[in-house]
Amino acid sequence: MRNAKALLSAAIVIASAAIADAYQSHNVYQSSGFDPALSIFAERPDDCPPCFNCNLADFRCHQFANCTAATGRCSCPAGWGGEDCTDPLCGSLAGGKDRPPRKGDSCDCDDGWDGINCNMCTSNNVCNALVPGGEGGLCYTGGMVVRQNYQQCDVTNKQILDQLKGQKPQVTFSCDAMDETCNFQFWVDQRESFYCGLTNCTAGVELLDDYSNKTSYECEKINCRCVPGRMLCGENGSIDLGDFLEEEIKGPASFTTIMSEGGASDDGSEFSEPAMNDLISSVFGDKKIFLQCNAGECIHESEVPGHERPVKTINTPLIAGIIAGCALFIVAVVLLVYYFSRRQSWGPIHLPDEDDDEAGKLMLDHKPASLAFRDVAYNLKGKEIIHDIQGVVHPGELMAIMGASGAGKTTFLDVLARKNKRGTTYGEFFINGETIADDDFRKVIGFVDQDDTLLPTLTVHETIVDSAMLRLPKDMGISAKMQRVDDVERQLGIHHIRHQLIGSEEGSGRGISGGEKRRVGIACELVTSPSILFLDEPTSGLDSYNAFNVVECLVNLVKNYNRTVVMTIHQPRSNIVALFDQLVLLAQGHVVYSGPFSSCQQYFDSIGFSCPPGFNIADYLVDLTMHAGTPRDPIEDSGSLYNPAEHMTRASSTMAVKSIRSASNIDGDSIGSPADREPLLRPSTKRKLSVRQQQERQLFSRRKNSGVPASTASRTDDEVSLPDDHQQWLRLQTQRGAPPGFNLDDPDATPPLADDTTGTDLDILIAKYRGSQVSSTILEDMENAITSANTANGNPNPDIVTNGNNSKVKGFTRLGLLGQFRILSVRTWRNLYRNPMLMLTHYAIAIVLAVFLGFLFFNLTDDIKGFQNRLGLFFFLLALFGFSTLTSLTVFANERLLFMRERAKGYYSPVSYFAAKVIFDIIPLRLMPPLIMGAIVYPMTGLIPSWPQFSYFILFLVLFNLAAAAICLFIGIIFSNGAVANLIGSLVMLFSLLFSGFLLNHDTIPKAALWLQHLSIFHYGFEGLIVNEVSPLRLIDHKYGLDIEVPGAAILSSFGFNNNNKAIDATSLGIFCASFILLAYAAMHFLLVERR
Structure with a gap:
């Protein structure tokens, strides 16, 4: 076996040299050169060989591509084309199936792409087309596979470079993380020689030191094949490694890369496989194939290996401190209310000074x-x-x-x-x-109405002092005014109750009695010493x-x-x-x-x-x-x-007789004997009179005074004689009048009717x-x-009546606007803290609901769910404040009659009263609750921890609350009926709520109704809050197995919000607030005028 490998190695060296020499001296034929010759097969006969069909044994899909059984075509991997997947494709990965095949020695890649077959990215912007959503693409060059990476390497083995004599050997390496497969191709002058498919691959990263790491791919199996007719694979009759690659190369194989920060001499990659290493060692004297690689993979920026999104943390101590601070604030308010409600107005006794004489002069020197x-x-x-x-x-x-x-x-x-x-x-x-x-x-003049209109939360002394301070001369000293108040209290006998509350049956508890209230009302007028x-x-x-x-x-x-x-x-x-x-x-x-x-x-x-x-x-x-x-x-x-014989009828009861007797002083025994009365019991021609008619007849019948006792006065035919029992009238003397006279029954004796007859x-x-x-x-x-x-x-x-412009009966100069405002502010504040339930309820609800909302929306995440929760949180906050401002409907309702009467009496200017009510009644209820709630909700829910964002958040809550309160204040002044005002206020808030942008998308509103959104304070408040919070965020949307980052501004735009309207929204709320404050004052000035 070793001899065979040695002979094969020698043959490879000789063949390589011969092939290289031949490669340099002969033209390389391209498939395009055979196109004219192949055209003769366009209309081939039926007995011609079959076309390419990878299902047949004579055809093969290169690159270990899958064969589609239904079509007989190869399913080529990315960057490869042709019938058998041997042609590199150009363009870019973004081109998909429409990529053009290579037509020359090399590809002309699209901008941002590189590599033999243009699979390797070089810039981030070209990756947007390959990530879901089209945004957040990143060209990752770290070499570690995320989904499917591509690397192109230059072979750096010196012996191999020398043997190829100027021909450039290269390697392309790609891996698929999902399939756990990799592909290896060996190229010579950008022509593929052989390729390998690696399976059961695992990837890993090892940190070598603080500045370098090692990326490795370990694959259990490897299969290699030659591309027929290419170098090392039988090109021009040269050596063919096909059998060796298919029989000897089995694995395992590895591909490792060392990278250092800033670059180092040890940086580089190497491909290792036992049989291939033996071949390289025997032929070239190197242990393995050494490479210098560049990698590129288009991924989403959230997929970068080693990247972890920062975990949002909640500052628990800060939250606890804020809640505790708000609770302490409520406790402080309660203690202050208790202190002021219990504090008496008694103070050190001041001896009279020169100013005290002014009080006496006011009473004595008037006209x-x-x-x-x-x-x-x-x-x-x-x-x-x-x-x-x-x-x-x-x-x-x-x-x-x-x-x-x-x-x-x-x-x-x-x-x-x-x-x-x-x-x-x-x-x-x-x-x-x-x-x-x-x-x-x-x-x-002074005027005291029949029904008392006094503030029930003030004491008797404070009520009279306010009247004195507002209506007595401006240049009159304070001590003189207080002395005048004391004198009036003593005159009217209410000095001993001066520190008792006026009180009422409805809310503040029973105070002084009705008679005492009446005297307090009189005292408020007497203190000014009116002439009339x-x-x-x-x-x-x-x-x-x-x-x-x-x-x-x-x-x-x-x-x-x-x-x-x-x-x-x-x-x-x-x-x-x-x-x-x-x-x-x-x-x-x-x-x-x-x-x-x-x-x-x-x-x-x-x-x-x-x-x-x-x-x-x-x-x-x-x-x-x-x-x-x-x-x-x-x-x-x-x-x-009157008829003497029929002047009495029989009473229906003893009570009736007593009633008549008490009215006429007639003794019942003098009426006559029963025999005399019997004919009168049932008169047939006269209608029987009722007891009341008989009494009124005796009391209100007109009588003629004779000037002398009736028994001695001469009678005319027109006068009637009275019975004995009526003679008692002649002996009765009235306080200053003469004895009563006789009834005037003759119409001629009555005076003529008046001009304006009543009939x-x-x-x-x-x-x-x-x-x-x-x-x-x-x-x-x-x-x-x-x-x-x-x-x-x-x-x-005497016929000309003098105009009294020069008369000494004139008033005096009273306090100016600033002085009136100061006194009314103190009175309004007293009224507020002595009836603290409304204020304390607002503050308590703000704390309780803030903690509850913080619990429900705790630590909002920066994803689509977190975006939805932010929408709900802001919508609820605005709805809470919007409908809680309906209590502003009663700001003037409870004092409407009091204001109209005091205004008619000249207590103050309407602008002074309005300013005091707005500043010291509305603002404590509309400014503090959003500050308290915002300070608790913001850190608990994990909104953007930035002072500018927090400041805008509080600003929008306060401006919205003030604008809603101003609208309700205006409605409360316009409609005197509380039920109607409450209904109108609720409808206005619901209408504004509908166009907030949460229930109805801006882009779907009909054009004819689009202008209505500009009248919605909920729209400005909601848009301002959501843009302030979401616009800077990049929200995570988990789709397609990816954590896709979506810019918050893009989502807001799809919801119809304008990301550039934050300042405009704040300004609009301020304009709404100022406008309705002015409208409310105008309504109060022109409508709340006493008309009797």
């Missing part, structure tokens, strides 16, 4: 104001509510406006106080005989004791400080009635009496309506107007005329007053005041 009015009327939607009312009230007097429900008391009081009414007001109003402008008039104080039913809802206390305080103000008080009152007690100085009695909008209360009794006695003894005259007068204003029933009227007996009362001496006295008093004012102002013409 007393008398109020006169005539021909006052009010028309609403064509209906006249009040008609031609007149009256006068002087300094030091208290005027009471009385009447039944619906008589027009409150409307008349509003007209006197020059409130902003919905209808049209007529008449003349005079202050000290002069007319003054409405704005100047409102500065010198108007009060709308100040005793309404109070018990008799508290009602008297309230009126007594008003009387003290009137008498001690020469003030003017006008109030409406419904059913005053007799001890309250005794305190009245002037009385205006209204009925159905008409004046029944207006004048001194001391003349009231005598006046009604004089017109035949005397108050019975023991009756409260206020109750009597109100009942009289009601009775007189009731239309008569003709059937009842037929039995209502009832009320016209009698109206007409009688217009022609009375009381009315004339008031008009005369008014004219005298006008004349005196004209004379004092240098205008002797």
Whole structure:
């Protein structure tokens, strides 16, 4: 065997030299040269040999390619073509089946490709076409197979190079990791000589030192074949190694490469197989084939051997610290709320200084104001509510406006106080005989509404102090203002409750009583020392004791400080009635009496309506107007005329008799004997009157005063004789009036109807007053005041009313916008921290939900699943903040009435109130929660750990929250009905949510509706958050067995998001916030105006 190998080796050397010499001196024939000759077989006869069919034994697929049994064609490996896979292909691997065959001595490869058959990549960009997704391709030159690598090597054995005499020997080596196979080809001047197929191959890398490694392929079996007619394979009758390669080369074989960083002398590759090594050693004296190789394999950048994606880590201590810090913040807020809620306003006692005298000067140096009015009327939607009312009230007097429900008391009081009414007001109003402008008039008056509108979270003292600070003169010292507050509290008897909360039945708990609240409301007006104080039913809802206390305080103000008080009152007690100085009695909008209360009794006695003894005259007068204003029933009227023989009917019960007796003071025993009464039990021609009708007949029938006792007065035919029991009326004396007279049953004895007829007996009362001496006295008093004012102002013409622009009855300069803002800010903050549940709930929910979201979305991965989770996280955050801002609907709802009344009274400018509410009410609820939640969620969910990204994340949450709150604030101001506002707010948020970009792709929105997306704050917030987080990422998508990296920006673009809109989105949210804040203020300024 050894002799055979020796002879074979000698033959190879001799043949190699001869072949090389012949190769240099003769032309090499190409297959193309035989094309003309082969053309004769185009129409060969049927007996010609068969065409190429690898299924036949005469044909073979080279490169150990598989034969397709169905077609008889070879399935050539990459880079090979032709019927039998012996022709190299050019172009590049990216060309696939369309690669062109080589037509010359070498291939002209595409850019970025190299190698004998253009299988080896040289640049990264050409690999994108060979990786799924078309991005992230990488030309790996490390030599270790990933999927299928290709190497081209130059043979470096010196003896072999010398023997080939300038012909270049080369080797191509490729491996398939999935099949565990490799291919080896030996080339001479880029013509394949023989090839080998290696199976059961394993690849490995060994780290030799810090700068070099060794890559090796170990294959258990190897099969080699010659390419017939090529060098070493019988070319030109030379040596043929075919039998040797097929019989002797069996394996195992190895292919190893050593690579060093920067290159080293030991770098290189070698191919080793025992039989081949013996041949090389015997012939050339080398141990094996030595090579210098270049490798190239197109892979995805994530497939680089040894490459491991960095594992995202969560900073647990940071998360724990943030959560603990937020919890401590909540604890601190609770402690501060508790401290401020428990802290009393008591402080060190300050001795009075010079400024304290200002409080006394405010009370003593003011100009007393008398109020006169005539021909006052009010028309609403064509209906006249009040008609031609007149009256006068002087300094030091208290005027009471009385009447039944619906008589027009409150409307008349509003007209006197020059409130902003919905209808049209007529008449003349005079202050000290002069007319003054409405704005100047409102500065010198105070107005107390019937229902209290006080902040329940403030104390009594704080409520009055706020009124004093906002409405007292700007140049008045603080100590003087506080002294004034203290004086008012003592005057009204509320000094002992000054530190109690106002309270309410709804939320803040019960505080002071109803009477105390009424006095606090009065104190808020008295503290400014108004010249005229108007009060709308100040005793309404109070018990008799508290009602008297309230009126007594008003009387003290009137008498001690020469003030003017006008109030409406419904059913005053007799001890309250005794305190009245002037009385205006209204009925159905008409004046029944207006004048001194001391003349009231005598006046009604004089017109035949005397108050019975023991009756409260206020109750009597109100009942009289009601009775007189009731239309008569003709059937009842037929039995209502007084008849001495039929003046009584039999009562249906003892109770009825007592009722009549108490009303008329008639003794039941004096009615007569049963025999006398029997005919009256069932009158057949008269309708029986009810008890109430009988009582009202006795009380409200008009009687004619005779001036002398009825028993001695001469009677006319028109007068009737009363029975003995009625003679008791003649002995009863009223407070100031004469004895009651007889009923006036003759229609001719009644006065004419009034001009504005009511169609009832009320016209009698109206007409009688217009022609009375009381009315004339008031008009005369008014004219005298006008004349005196004209004379004092240098205008002797009594027909010209002086304009009061120069009058001393003027207001004073109040605080500016900055001072108002400071006081209102303190009040708003007190209201917030004394009702802390809303604020604390927002903060607590922010922490709890942040931790819960951090748990659900903990450590988001940078893959498609992580992308989906990011979408869900950001969508939920925006939805949470968007719908939580619906609480802004009630920011002004709870104080709507309070604001309108305080604004009408001139407490402050609307802009000061609005700024205080926005800064100290909305911002604490809209700024802190997103900061708390963002600080916890961001590190727990593993979002990009970068300060710029974190800053944008917080910025978008805050801007979105503020924009949503501004929208809800605007809606809450526009719609006064809470249910409607809540519905509209929810619909607006849902509409905005629909166009966020999460539920509806931007590219699929119809063009006609695309503009609606620009109105969605959810779109700007969601796009800003997702672009800020995902755009810099490269997401992993595991497909086709690969971890494909997909740029986050590409995915966002497919979802319809613009990766360059981050700044635009932030700006848009800011514009939305500012715009709706301005719209909310405009709505408040123009809509929230008191109109009565």
